Amino acid sequence: EKVTHAEGEIRIKSSTALKGMRKVIAERMSYSKKNIPHLVLNAKADVNALVKLREKLKDKILSSYGVKITYTDFLLKICSVALSENLEINSSLQDKKYIIYEDVNVGLAVSIEDGLIVPTFYKCDRLDIIEIAKKRVELVNKAREGKLSLEEITNGTFTLTNLGMFNIRSFSAIINPPQSAILSVGEIYSSPAVIDGEIRPRSFMELSLSCDHRV
Numbered sequence: 001e002k003v004t005h006a007e008g009e010i011r012i013k014s015s016t017a018l019k020g021m022r023k024v025i026a027e028r029m030s031y032s033k034k035n036i037p038h039l040v041l042n043a044k045a046d047v048n049a050l051v052k053l054r055e056k057l058k059d060k061i062l063s064s065y066g067v068k069i070t071y072t073d074f075l076l077k078i079c080s081v082a083l084s085e086n087l088e089i090n091s092s093l094q095d096k097k098y099i100i101y102e103d104v105n106v107g108l109a110v111s112i113e114d115g116l117i118v119p120t121f122y123k124c125d126r127l128d129i130i131e132i133a134k135k136r137v138e139l140v141n142k143a144r145e146g147k148l149s150l151e152e153i154t155n156g157t158f159t160l161t162n163l164g165m166f167n168i169r170s171f172s173a174i175i176n177p178p179q180s181a182i183l184s185v186g187e188i189y190s191s192p193a194v195i196d197g198e199i200r201p202r203s204f205m206e207l208s209l210s211c212d213h214r215v
Contacts, residue, residue: 021115032177039213040172047188047205050074057129065130072108072162073133075185079160080104080124090157092178093214107156107176108136110143117143118176120156164188170206180212 018026054069061069083090083104091100104125107118119139121132142148159176164187173184186206193202 021117025115028177029174032174036175036177037213038172038175039211041209041211042170043207043209045205045207046193046202048203051188051203061130061133065134067130067133067137069129069133070136071164071188072160073129073136075160075162075183076106076108076121076124076132076136077127077129079158079183080106080121080127083158084125088215089181089211091180091215092157093180093212094178098215101157103155103157105155105157107159107179108139109159109161109173109176110140112144112146117148117153118156118159119143119148119152120154122155158182160185164205170208172208173210175210175212180215182210184208184210 050071054071054074058069061067083106087100087102090104091098093099103123106121106124108121109116109118119142121127121135121139124132127135139148139152142152156176156179158179159173159182161173161182162185163171164185166187168186169189170186171184173182175182184207186208188203188205190201191204192199193204194200195202
């Protein structure tokens with residue numbers, strides 16, 4: 001198949017109708033960018049302590065609980081605690097109403113074959129790090145097997161998306177409506193920093209919070 005333009009013909013490898021999950025994602029993201037005024041806040045976090053903590057705990061947790069602890073698990077916990085302390089962000093603007101949620105339900109963006117899905121960690125602020133890790137394994141496996149229930153992909157109040165495993169340094173995500181914010185997390189990298197007047201290598205992470213400017 002070929003498409004003719006003013007400049008000539010372009011060969012097409014494939015042409016597939018937008019349908020199913022990809023169509024829904026496209027519609028939701030278009031709605032979000034059109035109707036939600038995005039404000040992106042960027043920060044760089046020193047994660048030396050986080051790296052050391054994970055190194056200290058990962059083997060013990062794996063041997064005792066049979067689950068591999070990841071940085072995403074810590075980030076889910078960190079986000080949920082921050083939200084519980086700043087509930088005005090754990091919110092939504094719907095039908096000209098500013099809704100603040102009491103429950104902190106953090107969604108995690110998960111890439112699957114047909115697109116992207118966001119399973120929900122209900123009352124994430126009340127879960128300990130091992131419970132979060134076990135829940136992540138369960139939800140991610142279900143997502144990739146197409147076995148998530150409707151309840152497991154709804155009622156999120158905030159979303160975390162992490163592309164650090166793909167060596168992405170930083171990026172800005174589109175808000176998952178009707179939520180009011182989404183946190184994008186990049187890779188952990190080493191960089192020199194001035195500590196107590198001396199230059200030392202430190203571990204850093206880039207964070208980008210896409211917010212609904214109206215909230």
